Amino acid sequence: MTVNNTIAHQRLILSGDRERFKDLLMRRLIECGWRDQVRMLCREAVKENEGGNVNFDTLVSRVTPRARALVPDTVKKELLQKIKTHLLTQKD
Numbered sequence: 001m002t003v004n005n006t007i008a009h010q011r012l013i014l015s016g017d018r019e020r021f022k023d024l025l026m027r028r029l030i031e032c033g034w035r036d037q038v039r040m041l042c043r044e045a046v047k048e049n050e051g052g053n054v055n056f057d058t059l060v061s062r063v064t065p066r067a068r069a070l071v072p073d074t075v076k077k078e079l080l081q082k083i084k085t086h087l088l089t090q091k092d
Contacts, residue, residue: 028075
């Protein structure tokens with residue numbers, strides 16, 4: 001994380017807006033069906049490991065790269081634009 005990104009992240013946390021953006025992201029991911037896709041990825045990962053138990057850390061490491069790749073560009077762009085606009089309109 002660069003210094004500018006760190007400062008921006010700190011501003012979002014201190015202002016309480018980080019949670020608002022997280023909520024927006026979650027709503028958009030649900031609306032586009034991403035959450036359902038990730039749920040299916042988890043089920044597939046568990047089935048692939050038929051005989052043994054899959055612990056949480058293993059499941060996360062298997063699913064995370066694929067889940068990140070499934071996030072639609074439109075959702076990424078919308079969130080990024082809203083964060084940029086918010087940070088630019090904040091007083092220093």
